[in-house]
Amino acid sequence: MFKYIMKTKLFLTLAFLLVFGIGVGLGVYIRNQTLNPRATIPNVFERVFSFLVNKGEKEDDDLLYYNTDITDFIVNGSTKTKVSVEGIVDKIAHEPDGDYHVIIKPLYVPVGLSLVSEFIPEIKLPLPKEGDHIKIWGIVRFDILHNWWELHPVIGWEKLK
Numbered sequence: 001m002f003k004y005i006m007k008t009k010l011f012l013t014l015a016f017l018l019v020f021g022i023g024v025g026l027g028v029y030i031r032n033q034t035l036n037p038r039a040t041i042p043n044v045f046e047r048v049f050s051f052l053v054n055k056g057e058k059e060d061d062d063l064l065y066y067n068t069d070i071t072d073f074i075v076n077g078s079t080k081t082k083v084s085v086e087g088i089v090d091k092i093a094h095e096p097d098g099d100y101h102v103i104i105k106p107l108y109v110p111v112g113l114s115l116v117s118e119f120i121p122e123i124k125l126p127l128p129k130e131g132d133h134i135k136i137w138g139i140v141r142f143d144i145l146h147n148w149w150e151l152h153p154v155i156g157w158e159k160l161k
Contacts, residue, residue: 084137
């Protein structure tokens, strides 16, 4: 009987470790697939003690949207996960997956530079109009399939004068 209990405990311990290991591995994989590959991730102490920081006081506060030059963003991407850029709406296209691709070009257009931003159905936002001068903010992604940086999803936008 004692041997049976020991085998059961060993089996349950190994099963727990296996499930835990798979969960950790899956979490790391999902994190690596969904985060900006160049983002700076806050360490444990920054996360735990973030309640001591008034929003906007800390330079690397990952809850803010960083104003970024659109041309620099198109060419180099960003190390920040959340950014805002300013530009002119060039085109709007409805995609089969329900997303709207809003193509933004810089105010002073270097030929051929444009930024893809994706409005998703889960975040209900009105669409800007072609030709609008806007400030747009969202989550930074590198689209490996198309080899470009994009804002996906767009979290918000405002029309500028």
